[in-house]
Amino acid sequence: MFGDMLYAGISIIEIDYWRFAKELEKMDTPNAKSALGLLHAVAGKFDKSFEVFESALESYDDPSIAHNYCFSIEKSGDIDLLRSKVYEYSDRYGSKRLTSMAYNFAYQFGQRDELVKYIDQHIKLLSEDEGRSLAEKHKTELLAELDLAYRNSGCTEQQFQTLASIMIKITQKHDAKAGLVEASRVQSRSIVLDIINKDPKAIAQMNFELAEAVCMEPILDGCDLIGRFSPKRDLNIGVSYVNTKH
Known part of the structure; x- marks a missing residue:
């Protein structure tokens, strides 16, 4: 209730x-x-x-x-606390739901080691009928995207996490519902977050605020990674497994 x-x-x-x-x-x-x-x-x-x-x-x-x-x-709306607790309880309980949340957080925040750790935990919990083979392919795809984003942008993990945090705060400010997130599609240097419930004009305003926030953040100096909000599109073209059941 x-x-x-x-x-x-x-x-x-x-x-x-x-x-x-x-x-x-x-x-x-x-x-x-x-x-x-x-x-x-x-x-x-x-x-x-x-x-x-x-x-x-x-x-x-x-x-x-x-x-x-x-x-x-x-x-x-406390995304930092949420990420911390999701990691903690994934370690403690290892449920499908928690490990799914954990590896998605790790991907969005550019934490490669955590991505490997939690997606491996998640895969172990899946049967073949639940998409185990597809999840293994998904792991390969996500790691390739992260590696490419780091290689093309030259950013550090701290810079990646800072940009991700800024994007989430703007999403929360506008009461926007986020969909899929994607790093380095087609060898770009972008983190793209699709927005499900806003029109193009509102999303353009969010992108303007994102650009302003990035310019004001000294941690992001020298980082070529670009954040961008997008209307709902077919992000993650190569994604083989998206966990919606658990």
Whole structure:
């Protein structure tokens, strides 16, 4: 219930929030703790939400709590915390969902070692019917794209991560829904992020703000890697496996 509300961006009236919170605080089960954490997030009380999830994970070794915690962090917009926790819980639980999130973060932020680590973990969890062979090909494609982006741009991992963070912040500022991300398509020096829910004029404004932010960031001096937002197109032409099931 509260997860669906958080996903849809539905708010909750104050009296209902306190009533549900009081009821859930009396229950000491993993599901109740997850529901309470999600309830706080729906009410916009993310600090409380995170406290509930952190405490629950100390008491219960339950990956569903970690999944809901990461979902709440995602909705809070704290991408750095989300990436950190996704890596932590991928190491701890190794679920398909968490390892998928982890290797996608690693790719988007140019972290090659982490990409290898988490996509290998993810592949081990897949059966052939779930696309194991395609995922192995996907790994090869993603690594080739990252290597090409670094080679063509001459940027450092810190610069790659800085550019990725700037792009995510602009996406959040405009309440834009991101789709696929792609590095170095057709031997370009670009990180391209497709935007699903904005028209070309709005995306052009996002690109203008991105250019301004890049110019103002000294860490990106001497970096030829280019960030760009794009309308929804057929990015990642060579992608063999995109995990949408787990």
